[in-house]
Each structure stands twice: as C-alpha cells, then as structure tokens.
Amino acid sequence: MTLLDFARGPGLQWSVAIFVFGLLWRLVGIFFLRTKPDLSEPRNPAKWKGLRLIALRSWPRKEFLEGTAFGEVMGYTFHLGFLVALFFYVPHLLFFESVFEGLLGTDFEGIFGFRWPVLPTAAITFLSAVSVAALVAVLIHRITNPVKRLISNFDDYFSWLLTVAPLATGLLAYAHAGGIRYETLLGTHILSAEVLLVWFPFSKLIHAFTIFAARGATGMIFERKGASL
C-alpha cells in the first residue's frame, strides 16, 4: 500500500471516525451539563437570543481596535484563506463529491440542484500563500508578544503546525516541488489534513464550534440585563 493509498483509504476512514467521535464526546460533555434558570426580572426580553452578540463580537469595538487590529486582520486572513482553499478548489470539490456520492449515491448537484462554485486555481494558490504568510506572522507574534508568549501552551503551537501543514503541503503538491513524486506529495497533503482532523476535537480548534455557543450564551445573559454587548 502506497502512502497515497493509505491516505485515501484507512487514513481517511480512521481520521474521520476519530474526528466525529471526539467531537461528539467533547460537545456532549459540555452541552449536556445542567444550566440554572435565571429568575431575575429581565430588563429586556431576549428577543435576539444572543444573536446580536454573535454578530457584534465578530469585530472589536472602536475603543479596542488599536490594540487588536493585528490579531483581527491576521486571524480573518488565515481563516478565510484556509476555508476558501478548502471549499472552493476544484480537486477538493471533486474529493467531497466523491465522498458524497459514496455515502448518498448522488453528487452535490443531485441533492441541492446547483453545482458548488469554485475559484480559479491561481486565486486558490494566491490565497493559500497569503494564509501561510498570515499564519507565520501570527506565530511570530505569539512568540514575540509578552502576553501571548506567557499564555501559550503546547496546544497553541501544535494546532498552529497542523493548521499550516495542509496549506503548505497543498502548495508544494501543486508546485510539484523538490523533485518528489507527485503521488507522495499528494499523499502527504491528504495525510496532513487527516492529522488535523484527528487533533481537532481534542484541541483549541474546537473553538470553531464553541465560539457561537460562548458568544450566544453571553449574549443571552447580557441582553437580559441590558448590559453592554
């Protein structure tokens, strides 16, 4: 079995299984905890159900912008670059469609009635490179900024490594870099994404799910009081 065969076969199956199981374990472990009702007389009916804070907290207030602009800009850059490369690159789409077909017997168009849009390869390459650059900047900031250096732990650095790896190996595979066989590069790229999947539920990467829950919970409490969002 070649590296690529492993990545496309058992590697994929196991990583997805661990991802799903780990994710469910962690989320169930959090969300099934009890919560006490708040008996205070609300100032405002919580008509937005926390949604306002979910939206508002997506960008800092002007009072806080000066100290956080770097983190916000870099954060958005690498998140968007990563997601666009993941979901709008033709080979990725073909891969997802094959998984869809394997599971449901029809492709994306068959289910939703339209074809998933894609971006030109050049745009994906550019965005991936920008994402890697932003991630490098974020790492340098984490190491050099006294606050971030103090509060960082293994999870922060390892999650960084596993996030940058699929982007970097994807760029290398696309460039057929270093005289290495394309199949090996592609296998490495897929494996890097699978390792990321395995690590995801056990790490800070879980924030992709909890961010909305945390903001929503705070939003509900604060809206009820009329407190500042």
Added chain:
Amino acid sequence: MSAPNQDIDQKFPLELNEPRFSVKDPKVRFDMQGDMSDEQRVETAMRNFVKDFGRTAAIYMESCIHCGMCAEACHFHEVTKDPRYTPIWKLEPFKQAYKREYGPFALFFRLFNLKPKVTHAQLAEWQHLLYDSCTVCGRCSLMCPMGIDIATLISQARHGMFHAGLVPHELYAVAERAKREGSPLGATPKVFADRVDWLADDHEVDIPIDRDKAEVLCTMSSIEIMKYPDSVVATARVMNHLGVDWTFRTDGYEATNFGLLSGNAAWQKQMTMKLVDAAIACGAKTLILPECGHAYQALRWMGANMNGKPLPFRVLHMAEFLAENVREGRLRLKKVGKSVTFHDPCQVARRGGAIEAPREVLAALGVELREMFPTKGTNWCCGGGGGVVAIHRADKLRHKVFQIKMDQIEKTGAEIPVTSCANCRQTFDDGQAHFKWDKTMHSLLEMVADNLIEDDA
C-alpha cells in the same frame, strides 16, 4: 503542611477603624485563613470552583484560543504592561484544574499527566491576580472575540479561593465582619439607627425608619452610612420631596455584599436575604438600592436566584429611580449650569445595563455633559471595585490604575466629575488625596438633592 497565618492580625494589624487613607506602606504578603494542609486547600479551591459549574461556564472554559486580546481591555495590564495581568491568565490554575479534573477529556489529561496538578504555591501566587489586580469590572468580557465572560469566571474562582482560605486578609476580615455584625464598616443596626436619628436632627429632615408598612424600602451602603452620611440625608430629601411612602429598616438596610466580593456564596445569600425579607416584611413594592455598584449586581441580577424564586418587588438603582421620576415629570430640578463628566460604575453600567438613567438625570439638571473617551459600557474602571479598594497591599497598583481615570477626566475639561457609586467615589477620594488632584468626585444623588425645586408654583 504550611503554617496558617493565624497571627496575621498581629503581624499586619488591620486598621479597619482608621480613616481608609491613613494606611501607608502596605506589606507584601500571602494571606491564609483556617488550618488546612496545602493539598486540602488546593482540593477545596477546585471543588468550590466547579461547584456551580454549569453549561455556560464549561463552554467558556473550552473556548479560549489564547489570543491575548483581553489584556488590551484590562486597566492593570494597560498601566503596567505586565503580561501576568492578562485577564484569562488570572484563571490559569483553574483552567488547568478544569482540564485535568472535570473537562470531557479529564481522564486522558490525568492518565498521561498532560496537565499537571495545581499546587498550593500556584494558588498563593494567584491570590494577587484574582483579588489585588482584578476589579471584576468585566471590560475584558467585552473584548473577548470568543464571547467568554471572563469576569464571571473570576468570581467563580474567588469562590474556590475563599473556601480554601486564600483571601486577602482585609477582604476576609470585612466580609466576616459584615456577616457577623451586618455591615463591613461597623454600621450595625444600632449604629445605623443612631446615625439616622442624628442626621434627621442635624439636617432637619424627616427620615422614617422601621415603619411596619411602606411602598418603598430604601437601602444604603455602609460606605455612605459611615463616610458619606450626606447621601442618607439626600435619599430622605428626594423621597420626601416626591411624597413617596417610604422607610429605612434596621433589619434590611445594608446593601453592600462582601459575600459576593470575597467569594462566599453562603454569606452572599445571607446578606441578600436580609434585604429581601425586610422588603417583604414591610410590603414594599419597590426596593431602591443606593449608589453602589456591586450592590446592584448582588440584588438586581442575583437576588432572585439567591431567593430561589422571583422577587415580589421591583429593584431599582437610585439612578434608575431618579431617572424614572424625571421621565414622568415628578422630579423637577434646578439647572446647575456647569460642565460635568460622568464616571460609569462598572457593575451598574457595563454589567448592569443602567447606562442611560444617570444621563437622563444629568440632562434634567441642565449640565453640559462632556463624555469621557471611552465612555458608557467601555468606560475604564476606577480601580477600586471588586473589593480591591479594601486590600491595602494593592494600593500602589491601584494608584497606577487611577491615573487612567485622571487622564480621562482631565481630557474632558469638565468642571465636575459625577458618579453613582459610593465605592467609586471612595476610590476617587483616595486617588485625589494621593495625587493631590484638584478634582473631587460628586454623587449624582446628592447633586439632585441639592437642586430640588421645592416650590411647585
């Protein structure tokens, strides 16, 4: 096993009856109460930290991405640039213990020792971070891109620290005194009744006390009773002017809640229930809280939960009560004609939601309101909340933080700074004395009482 600080009162005499600002050169120390082994303290701290741990707190604990942005919101970090004052770092031992002992993957963290056990030395070190350098002002909670309410977690960590006997000693002493005597500053029911009697005579104002029935129950903070008695008189003047059927009661007058500030939920409940029971006893439809930040948080937002059922009366901060009467045309005021800037007490404004009420009152006073930057929900804390003003060893740091406030106020160019929290006022008075500043903080309530239009004609 460490030696408990049984002799701490002798080594570092508590000058609780001296004027607050006479205490000089506070000693650096770690404070402990009770006789427990180090292991017991750690175990007790963590058990009590997670005691009321629900879904929301767990979501918070799982969501931090260590972006460090909360540091930018903290006044203690702002003035020192010391990374230890990063708000989320103040919870580090508790995050560590959560992952190791209680989180969904706690088993793995323990099995492979991925998170080491929290030590007593860590908790002793963190006492400074959880108490001396956090006013629980919640500015960090506004900043967090994940939406984590860090201030709430700090309060929860204080629960753990209190039960482990790791509270700064002045804070413990005043909380214990409040529990035992009914007031942290010695304003016992008898002292309060005597003061009311004396103030009524001295100021020729009718101050009803211990009436069996009243529509409105007014409460005070011990800071006002002992240090700013004019606020007691101002309360009476305003109530009488409005023709309110009101009373003070000696079985429920003290609105401060050092159970909340120090982290003892049982004491917090006991202090809350005195007010609740007194209001119910006199059939009050409204309970008015004084100009005090944490009192508002303790009763307005936590009172019903302490009571176990909704409160059968309205709870209003004094500024809300005044604004309501201005809005309804009952409270008519002389125009002051000066420029004013308003300091938002964190627990009333940012975390309490009563942001516009004091501004409505100031508008009725005809002042030129010059807002600070930042203001309202993002206004800087005075540095004395969360019990910090009671901790003498924190004075130096607190004074550094206070410079932010002086700078903010100076930049407005306003003639008079005004607030609606006696604890903020006390912090300002201390800062004014320390820096020989020419600005004196004023009470919104007293300003209203001084400018009532007595003649309706």
